Amino acid sequence: MILPDQAWADGINQANTAWVLTSTALVLFMTIPGLSLFYGGLVRSKNVLSVLMQCFAITCVVSILWLAGVYSFVFADGGSWQPFLGGGSKIFLPDMSTQNLIGDIPETVFFMFQMTFAIITPALIVGAFAERMKFSAMLWFSGLWLIVVYMPICHWIWGNGWLAALGAKDFAGGIVIHVNAGVASLVAALVLGRRKGFPTVAMPPHNMTMVVTGAGMLWFGWFGFNGGSALKADGSAGMAIAVTHIAAAAGALTWMTIEWLRFNKPSVLGIVTGMVAGLGTITPASGFVGPIGGLIIGIVAGIVCFYATQFVKRRLKIDDSLDVFPVHGVGGCVGSILTGVFAAESFGGLGLNGVTIAEQVGVQALAVLVTVAWSAFFSYVLLKLIDLFIGLRVSEDEEQQGLDIVLHEETGYHNL
DSSP states (O other): OOOOOSSOOSSOOHHHHHHHHHHHHHHHHIIIIIIHHHHHHHSOGGGHHHHHHHHHHHHHHHHHHIIIIIHHHHHSOOGGGTTTOOOSTTTTOTTOOTTOEETTEEHHHHHHHHHHHHHHHHHHHHHHHTTTBOHHHHHHHHHHHIIIIIHHHHHHHHSSOHHHHHTOOOSSSIIIIIIHHHHHHHHHHHHHOOOTTTTTSOOOOSOHHHHHHHHHHHHHHHIIIIIGGGOSSSHHHHHHHHHHHHHHHHHHHHHHHHHHHHHSSOOHHHHHHHHHHHHHHHGGGTTTOOHHHHHHHHHHHHHHHHHHHHIIIIISOOOOTTOHIIIIIHHHHHHHHHHHHHTSGGGTSSOOTTOOHHHHHHHHHHHHHHHHHHHHHHHHHHHHHHHHHTOSBOOHHHHHHOHHHHHHSOOSOOOO
8 A cells, every 4th residue: 555645735636535435435345245245155054143243243343443543553653663653643533623634535534444454354364263263252352463463564564664664565455464364364273273073074155155245245345455545546546456357357267277177167166266366466466566467466376375275274184264374365475475576667567666576575575474473473372362361262062053043142044
């Protein structure tokens, strides 16, 4: 994300404001209902409401925490601490008015747009521990993780922190969101352990119609995710949307083709998962690369994320329930590194601002490694602390019954 000058502009640019307002709605649409339906369809029918509830509750919790201080410590001036953390001047937005501008858009719009990114990041992690985490533990983990993990990393890259000063490029969240959430998902899957019956018992998606519907909403909403990150209604937003769409299509077709060759039939689950892989992988690069870069990154995403999913599930037998790490985590890492390559003008990108490809790739790799280390360590600490005080998992009997009845006394479907 390329932040505008955080000062009073000459006036509001209505076109830019309208576009970011629209993008804000699109990104929220990605979580509720897009991600909710995508994840909800992938789990077994006895757990569908629990996933929908988790995504909805995370939306509410993160929104309040964003107002209460997370926004401030990401984007307010941190003074001497600025390289590492923002300041507290915007806690509860004491001086917010309709006249405050960030660049040439209202700060209220910028506040809301950034909030939707903060919402979807912990919501992605839900897919790793689906069908076995307590609702109370999920709430505590999501809230604390937003503060301890998301907030500093977001500041380092998007709040003009130390990684931004080094020149790290992350247009719409490949590092801040996908690497960050993907690593936390892997840690969560390892700490919680496998679902009862995994990997010997088949646990197919209970509603593929719901999965495809949610996937379509994600693709649609991702135009706001990546295109809106330009914070302008201009050619950079248009290019971001173009390469996003190309990468999604390329990732989907690549994954589908690999499955077709290996298993003799292309699956619906495969094509939509490849689409998500393409979208997640292009995200950091979307504002810096051209169409050829988008195509190549999408193809690479389909290949790498497919084999990463097979490796994590079948070889390592890690029960990352909905493949968050191999799709989002691995895709985010790959896309972030490839940003340093395909942003170069020689590959049709928009330029590297005077550094070589090797130098930019080095900065990208550093940003990825720092994010992996920070997210892994503190996600592990938070999970262990929550397990110590209130416990993370439901019991085996409760897991067998399903979280919908056990935790919410409701069911997603009634036999008529």
